[in-house]
Amino acid sequence: MYDGWLRERKKWAVLLLAIPLAACGGHTGAPSGSVPQGQSPVQTPENGISPGGETDEPTEAGTPTDEEAPKTDAETSDDTSSAPPAESEDVTANLTGETETIADRLDTPWAMQFDGSTIYMTLRGGSIVKVKDGEQIEQSITMNSSVLEEGESGLLGLALAPDFADSREAYVYHTYGQGDGMRNRVIRIKENSDGTLWSETALLLDDIPGARVHDGGRIAFGPDGMLYVTTGDAQQESSAQDTASPAGKILRMTPDGDVPEDNPIEGSYAYTYGHRNSQGIDWLEDGTMYASEHGPSGNPGGHDEMNEIEAGGNYGWPDVIGDETGEGLIAPLYHTGDEAIAPSGIAATPDGKLLVANLAGQSLMRFDPKTGEMTEVIAGLGRIRDVAVQGGQIYILTNNTDGRGMPSDGDDRLLRLK
Template sequence: MLSVWLGALAACEQDEQPEVTPASTPAATAPAEEPSAETAVPAESDAPETAYEVLAEKLRVPWVIEFDGDVVYLSEREGNVVKVDGAEMTRQKVNLRKNVHGRGEGGFLGFLLAPDFEQSRTAYAYHTYEENGETLNRIVRLKENGDQWDETGVLLEDIPGAANHDGGRMAFGPDKMLYVTTGDAQRRELAQDLDSLAGKILRMTPDGKVPEDNPFPGSYVYSYGHRNPQGIAWTGDGTMYNTEHGPSGTPGGHDEINVIKPGSNYGWPDIYGGAKKDGMETPIFHTGEKAIAPSGMTIDEQGRLLIATLLGSALYRYDPATGDMSVAFEGEGRLRDVKIKDGKVYVITNNTDGRGIPGENDDRLLVLNKVE
């Protein structure tokens, strides 16, 4: 297995506030034994140096990378979309019917261009808002009008939210359905509650309806028992993967890579890491007691997962065929998202989110010259 540099990382520095389990709430079941070499993240890095080009800088906590041909769109957590067209960068205002609530990890998160964007100029967004003193998340449709975006419709509202654990990743699957990740909203019991939208991966039609073939009739829930899923992607054979944050506090780490199957239960808060329980799925990889805080993910031509990490401050590569985890790129701080276009790898840094150490020109959109 190739080595990965992590340094001396305290679990409470993960991309979320430390949690303390109340005495009245049973803690998640810990793994029965220490993670094996196949699941533990190694302690050193042999990542090759990789040259890159800066396409945009001075971004404000960017969250998502999207492409329209050679034009790049980025969401910013405070509630903007940044359009990068060659050397020109335009910060576009987003007009929403409910204001973005940007406390903690919340804000304007997921942003996804419609498959017919070239004709429709429409997109989807996931953002945190506050209503009657309650923090919530919603999924809306937007339309690009000149240098601004206007909300044109609501697909789903009242998704439980909090200062942390809001999920927010959006993607169209091979089946042309819209998939959306939600966090447990710091109320861990909601992840096991099939009547709640928190701690789930949701599946819906592009116009926000519940598909007839969803695993739970009449429900958006596609999978459950998730803590804070931040990455979803599919290999060429249709296998769906997700990345999500493990528990902070003590013990910490146990960030996960899962194969997602419809209707399956991924265990939180009952189990995490290598623990097992009847009726619950154990991850195909977890990081042991090291935390890397995985975020956006994509899949390369070889079927390997490329994972942007926050606390890990690196682009990781995971090979499902061998179980090997390695570092593909590092040295630029926290990374929030990664995409591949025309064989090139694009990443955005996330050093201005209050947990990183921003450089003078952070945050930045980078295109890597070569990733082995």
């Protein structure tokens, strides 16, 4: 199935269809900054599956899962009077607890990207929503393999090309059906001239194991100009330790889908391995890379992580969790103990911290990688899938319509914190 995985040859695909779609630390040993066993910054029920690979999906409405359902929602404010802080300041310092709605009635949004004041968001069902000059425009995508939305799968990560202003190109990660199974792929797409439609122009990587849960899916350009991709173990735990499999990894590739010559494993896209389900990556201004990761479900559960990413690093899954260590394994900077927050998207701040969007935790948290301290920024908005810092201001994507939340009228929303 993965004969092409270790080859340094990119995979291209010519556009075949024109039918619009509706559409997982930075040191070895015990982590000094981790939360003691049994404690969590947000008290939530245990995750919903055992490490043996049962489904994360609830058996009935309201059943606790990896991405636990929220209990409350907060109303938003239309007041736009707050000013952004200076670049050297803590972007959370002057928050009032109020929010401004930028976009609403979004059907299971997953990722967001900014092109100046224009915002692009993926919807898990297979389309992109563009917000420009206050107008919401849903854009379809023509692609060679249709998006399969089932459980946690679908249209997930989005990264605008560094030259997007000129090329109008972006990269997405999505699930598709293959026979009676599921796979994920990374493709390049291009926005048409009138900004209403996207079309697939290249296939960068295919045949990434997929499942209803544990698909990873975050993609982002690093400061080195390379494209980084997180993949989940797709409920095949051993694959995370198999460097010949793309599952349970952080992958690194060129913008054209080639294996970079300086990757830690020659001829392989694998940049790090031993991940269960990483859904957030970002870099501080000094170039240090960090990732969030979902820990195991069931008993033991929790042990969600924040990791400092080192090229070629083995982060231990499924052999160790939490404070457990092993030769050659990198321990997390922080973990949640027996509780779960299900961290998803993360965003670096100018003062060297990381904002962490939490699904089960139903909150936005602020993580200090130097001290290992995790503190709450805002809660009461339900499940939060993604976070971004743009122009000194914080934006979040709620995720209450994903089948595990409790949506209120107008969900889901893109919010700016005030």
